[in-house]
Amino acid sequence: MNSSLSQTPRETVDALDKYIVGQADAKRSVAIALRNRWRRRQVPAPLREEIAPKNIIMIGPTGVGKTEIARRLATLANSPFLKVEASKFTEVGYVGRDVESMVRDLLEIAINMVKTEEKKRIEGLAAASAEDKILDILLPTVPTAASGPGGVGSFTMRDLDTTTILPEKHESSNTRERFRTMLREGKLDEREIEIDLQDVQQTPMVEIMTTSGMEDMQSSLQDALGKMFPKKKKKKSMKVPEALSAMTKEETERMVDMDKVMKEALSRTQESGIIFLDEIDKIASRGGGSSSGPEVSREGVQRDLLPIVEGSTVTTKHGMVKTDHILFIASGAFHVAKPSDLIPELQGRFPIRVELQSLGKEEFVRILTEPENALTKQYIALMETEGIKLQFDDGAIEEIAAIAVEVNERTEEIGARRLHTVMERVLDELSFDASERENGEFVVTAEYVKKQLDKIVQDQDLSRYIL
Numbered sequence: 001m002n003s004s005l006s007q008t009p010r011e012t013v014d015a016l017d018k019y020i021v022g023q024a025d026a027k028r029s030v031a032i033a034l035r036n037r038w039r040r041r042q043v044p045a046p047l048r049e050e051i052a053p054k055n056i057i058m059i060g061p062t063g064v065g066k067t068e069i070a071r072r073l074a075t076l077a078n079s080p081f082l083k084v085e086a087s088k089f090t091e092v093g094y095v096g097r098d099v100e101s102m103v104r105d106l107l108e109i110a111i112n113m114v115k116t117e118e119k120k121r122i123e124g125l126a127a128a129s130a131e132d133k134i135l136d137i138l139l140p141t142v143p144t145a146a147s148g149p150g151g152v153g154s155f156t157m158r159d160l161d162t163t164t165i166l167p168e169k170h171e172s173s174n175t176r177e178r179f180r181t182m183l184r185e186g187k188l189d190e191r192e193i194e195i196d197l198q199d200v201q202q203t204p205m206v207e208i209m210t211t212s213g214m215e216d217m218q219s220s221l222q223d224a225l226g227k228m229f230p231k232k233k234k235k236k237s238m239k240v241p242e243a244l245s246a247m248t249k250e251e252t253e254r255m256v257d258m259d260k261v262m263k264e265a266l267s268r269t270q271e272s273g274i275i276f277l278d279e280i281d282k283i284a285s286r287g288g289g290s291s292s293g294p295e296v297s298r299e300g301v302q303r304d305l306l307p308i309v310e311g312s313t314v315t316t317k318h319g320m321v322k323t324d325h326i327l328f329i330a331s332g333a334f335h336v337a338k339p340s341d342l343i344p345e346l347q348g349r350f351p352i353r354v355e356l357q358s359l360g361k362e363e364f365v366r367i368l369t370e371p372e373n374a375l376t377k378q379y380i381a382l383m384e385t386e387g388i389k390l391q392f393d394d395g396a397i398e399e400i401a402a403i404a405v406e407v408n409e410r411t412e413e414i415g416a417r418r419l420h421t422v423m424e425r426v427l428d429e430l431s432f433d434a435s436e437r438e439n440g441e442f443v444v445t446a447e448y449v450k451k452q453l454d455k456i457v458q459d460q461d462l463s464r465y466i467l
Contacts, residue, residue: 006038007034007035007076008035009028009031009032009034009035010031012027012030012031012034012035012073012076013027013028013031015072015076016030016031016069016072016073016076018371018372019068019072019371019372019373020065020068020069020072020371021065021359021363021366021367021370021371022065022357022359022363022366023064023065023069023356023357025354025355025356026058026065026066026069026354026356027069029056029352029354030056030069030070030073030329031073032054033053033054033056033327033352034073034076034077036051036053036054037053037077037271037272037325037327040325041271049324052311052324052325053325053326053327053328054351054352055309055327055328055329055330055349055350055351055352056327056328056329056330056350056352056353056354057280057329057330057331057332057339057350057352057353057354058070058329058330058331058332058354058356059331059332059333059334059339059353059354059355059356060331060333060355060356060357060358061333061335061356061358061413061414061415062333062413062414062415062417063359063413063414063415063416063417063418064356064357064358064359064415064416065356065415065416066278066331066356067083067276067278067331070083070274070276070329070331071083071276073274074274077272077274078113078272079268079272079273079274080106080107080109080110080113080265080268080269080272080273080274081109081273081274081276082102082105082106082109082273082274082275082276083276083278084102084105084275084276084277084278085278085279085282086277086278086279086280086282086283086301086305086330087279087282087283089101089283089301089304089305090297090300090301098304099301099304099305099308100308100314102275102308103269103275103308103314103316103321103323103326104314104316104317104321106269106273106275106326107265107266107269107316107318107321110265110266110268110269110273111261111262111265111318113265113268114261114264114265114268115256115258115261115265118256118257118260118261119252119256122252122255122256123248123252125255126248126251126252126255127248127251129251129255130244130247130248130250130251131180131183131244133195133247133251134183134193134195134240134243134244134247135176135179135180135183137193137194137195137243138179138183138188138191138193138240139175139176139179183240183244186241188240189239189240189241190239190240191239191240192237192238192239192240193237193238193239193240193243194235194236194237195235195236195238195243195246195247196233196234196235196236197233197234197235197236197246197247197250198232198233198234198250198253262318262319265318266318266319266321269321269326270321270322270323270324270325270326271325272327273326273327274326274327274328274329275326275327275328275329276329276330276331277305277328277329277330277331278330278331278332279331279332280330280331280332280342281332281333281334281335281336281337282298282332282337283298283301283302283305283342284298284302284332284334284337284338284339284341284342285298285299285337285341285343299343302342302343302346303343305346306343306345306346306349308323309323309328309346309349309350310345310349311323311324311325312324328349328350330350339353358413358415359415359416360405361398361401361402361405362401363416364400364401364404364405364416364419365397365398365401367416367419368392368397368400368401368419369397375419375420375423376392376397376423379423379427382431383430383434383442386434386435386437387439387440388430388434388437388439388440388441388442389440389441389442390430390441390442390444391441391442391443391444392443392444393443393444393445393446395445395446396444396445396446396448396449398446399446399449399450400419400422400423400426400449401419403422403449403453404418404419404422407422422453425452425453425456426444426448426449426452426453427444428452429452430442
């Protein structure tokens with residue numbers, strides 16, 4: 001498994017700090033959960049199978065970093081990661097998606113992840129194989145003494161540069177290597193050749209109406225039809241570089257061992273998969289006393305969710321997936337409902353509760369400047385493409401942060417997402433004119449920020465709609 005799982009919790013927190021400001025408690029909890037996966041693998045069987053992951057509930061308003069923490073954690077661990085909204089699911093028997101579909105989606109993500117890694121691993125072999133196939137097409141066109149003055153195929157003696165004409169007496173291997181060199185140096189880029197490529201649009205598309213529990217039917221039927229129709233080749237005429245690229249892609253697909261990919265993807269899903277259940281508070285029964293209406297449906301989703309989180313086996317078209325060791329991270333604002341409004345059995349499966357704090361001006365200033373993907377750095381990079389050296393002075397950063405906090409307090413609390421809106425309004429004029437400006441520096445000051453936003457901030461009705 002990935003060596004990044006062996007990171008210490010402190011190293012994981014340090015890595016998360018590069019992208020997420022604050023929320024030390026949440027980072028600490030997910031870092032421990034990640035390390036516990038590594039610890040579990042060191043435990044001898046059969047006790048290893050008995051150690052279940054400690055699932056986490058993150059409690060906090062929107063825009064404070066809940067999703068980003070989980071997403072970055074999955075990236076660090078090279079784990080399949082799926083974010084789903086709990087509110088999109090319905091109880092079995094109702095029209096809509098059933099909770100098992102999240103496990104199928106996670107497996108598909110794992111398959112794509114492992115397949116991409118495998119393609120990267122064999123890209124050198126695939127490129128070499130494609131190059132040989134292109135040479136096989138090119139070599140019969142080499143002029144020989146028996147071919148006459150006109151040559152054979154798409155080449156003539158006139159086509160070859162006089163410096164590259166091959167001697168009449170030569171080893172065939174030398175000829176091939178000479179052409180390989182010409183191919184790599186781009187001397188054959190203008191030649192047009194005909195190659196056989198897989199015809200990708202030969203399987204008929206099938207669409208069927210699916211209900212709860214039947215999401216896999218359409219793709220399974222599509223796969224079955226694909227196997228029924230024989231794979232055909234289609235002749236295409238293209239220049240050498242395009243032919244080489246297309247052939248490399250086809251060779252890569254051919255050389256990927258899908259049995260190996262499936263085995264690794266299943267293992268990675270079961271052992272290191274992470275499912276992020278957002279808006280879990282939306283399926284909590286508020287007040288816990290209703291016996292009809294939407295409350296029943298919410299409780300039904302919780303009861304359907306329970307076996308998946310507890311550990312069960314889900315049937316997919318690629319095989320059976322055990323969910324016993326998938327890590328579930330749930331999150332919600334819990335403004336109306338409370339974690340205690342979830343059914344007791346589900347509460348017991350999320351033993352770790354972490355409260356994320358609302359962000360203030362100081363955090364906003366840090367968010368704008370410290371992370372590797374900070375908003376200011378993104379805009380600087382975007383303007384650099386137009387030849388403009390964008391700069392933000394300290395006063396501008398402070399002012400942007402202060403305005404974001406003020407608007408959050410006066411309207412809806414959406415956390416750091418407010419910074420995106422404020423920044424876009426501040427740089428609206430520059431973004432529009434950038435392509436017409438002369439190259440040079442553009443410094444954003446506190447005065448410039450006030451000038452761009454003052455009118456909107458003062459008018460509460462306007463700021464409610466625009467910011």
